[in-house]
Amino acid sequence: MKKIFAIVLLAFVLFPSAYAQLLPSTGNVTIRGGEEIVVNFSIVNTQNETVFYTINYKAPYGWDINVTPSSGVVKEGGFRTINVQIHAPKSYGVSDFNLPIHVLLYDENGKIGDYVYTLHISYLSTPFYLFEIPWPESWGYWGTFLNVIITWVILTLVLYVLFPYLKKISKLTKTKIDDIIVEILHKPITTWVILYGITTALLTLPPLSLIFWLIIEIYNIIVVIILTWISYRIFKDIIIYYLFHLSRTKKGDLENVLIPILEKLGIVTIGTLGGLMILQVMGVNVGVLLASVGIAGVILGLAAQQTLGNFFSGLHILIDKAFRIGDIIMLENDDGVYKVLDVGVRSTRLYELFSNTVVFVPNSKLANTNIINFNRPNNKMKIRIDVSVSYGSDVEKVIKTLKEIALSHPKVLRDGDYEPVVIFREFGASSLNFSLYIWIDNVMEQWKVPSEIRERIVKVFRERGIEIPFPQVDVHIKPLKPGS
Structure with missing residues (x-):
């Protein structure tokens, strides 16, 4: 009672102008599933007149919460203790929430104030165990702790036996994706089961109640890390794997360039999302952080405009093929x-x-x-070789000889539309000009093959008496008449 009077006196000294104060204004409580707890706060009247109050609140679904007395009067300079009776459901899981309790104050003239008492409730579910071993009553909560530990040890052993059988079954199927999924989930799920068992066991120990929030936060952080790891493995070992497989069947550049870029972007994205989730678990305002990152991103984007342009141009080149x-x-x-x-x-x-x-x-x-892409639409290439002969040459003989030379080369195509063609192109100033068109099936031979054919043309033309002229001009000088 002396303590309450001291609180009232302190309220008068610190808050003389307020109509009333809630002492304390906030509270924290940890409750297990099925348990009932009572907490209280006081309405302190700091005025020289009687005030009336009413209390409003909204209990979450499944929770039984009673606030008493929910209405009444507080005499001048007095206080009223309010009891908050909380009965938690036996739902399975771990969660917490804030319960705002609104206190409305009135005097004879009407409403004079609205105050809020905020109660933070950390909820712990009823511990799960397969069976209850009747430990000595003197062991108290340690018996529950051991029951939970034994339960999760058994479940871990079941997983240890189950996963090898799942691996054998997955190998019997034609697809490889189930093998990859089993391999990915094996260690993370086993780790999560062990972690959850340890966490739920620790939450049965009342001496640790002051750090329950820390245990839950560490648990949530590790769960986020496990989920991030699973997402990374699924992305890398399934999505990227099948993209590589698809690129090999399509014979494109996805395997060499685009897929590695997508892989790096995916890894960065998954890691970033995992990091943001961890920060959110730790209570960091991720929205403010993202806004700051967005502003920094705009600045970096302007600074790296050329680099980003090159990046997207590279993607355009790959997609456009x-x-x-x-x-x-x-x-x-x-x-x-x-x-x-x-x-x-x-x-x-x-x-x-x-x-x-x-x-x-x-x-x-x-x-x-x-x-200009020499490999499109395929590796075949058409080459033109220009040949000139003197005006006294036999045209039919020249055409026949050029075809024979082209067909004698092993790398010149000769079937159907790819057969060598000779065209009498024009009458030149000092020669008859022909063009030999040949096809080869390797663009890398476009310099070597024409060179070898030209060498062959020179040799065969000499043997057959076909003259290859050089540019010449005949100059006729007409004598001038005397006196002209």
Whole structure:
């Protein structure tokens, strides 16, 4: 009683202008499923007149909560103790919540104040165990602790025996995905069962009631880590695995470039979400944090605009399929002939065939450049070889000889539409000009094969007396008449 009077006196000293005070204004209680607890607070009247009060609150579904007396009067300078009787349900699980209790004050003229007493309730479910061993009564809560531990040890042993059988069953199926799922879930589920058993066992020990919140928080953090790990393994070992498998069947560049990029983005995303969930469990306001990160992201985006442009251009190149790794290409306004080595996040790596150099081209530049791809629509390539002979040559003999030379080369195609063709193109200033068209099935041979055919043309033309002229001009000087 002396303590209550001291509280009332303190209220008068500290809060002389308030109509009333709730002492304390907040409370914390830990309750188990099925238990009943009573907590109280006081309404202190700091005025020189009597006040009336009514109490409003809303109990969560399944909870039996009574606040008494729910209405009444508090005489001037006096106080009224309010009892909050809480009866918890026996639901399975661990949770907590805040219960706001509104105290409305009135005087003869009407409402004069609205005060809130906030009670934080940490709820612990009734401990689960398979059977109850009748330990000595003197053991008290230690008997419950042992029953819970024994239950979860048995369940852990069941999992230890069950998973090897699941692995054998999964291997009997045609698909590989069930094998991967069993392998992924084995250790995380076993770890979670052990963790949950230890946590529920510790929560049966009243001496640890002051740190129940810490035990639950550690449990929730580890659960988030386990879920993050499972998500990572499913993403990496199932989604990425089948994307690689799909890319091999499609013979594209997904396997070499796009899938590794998606894999890295996925890992970063999963890790970030897991980290945010851990922060939320620890009570950090994730919304404020995300807002700050969003502002920083805009700033970084502006600073790294060119880098981001190269990144998305690289994705555009891969999706558009302008070329694949290993293709031979030429770029607009560039005489170089390049082999595509790699499409990276920022740039594309090209190998210049004639100078033996590697060129790094920014993806944004490459995406806006006209590209000649020698490997499209396939690896076959049509080559034109120009040949000139003197005006006295036999045209039919020249055409026949050129076809024979082309067909004699082992790398020249000769079937159907790919048969060599000779065209008498034009009458030149000092020669008859022909064009020999041949097909080869490897673009990398587009320089070697024409060179070998030209060598063969020179040799055969000499043997058959076909002259290859050089440009010449006949100049006729007409004598001038005397006096002209």
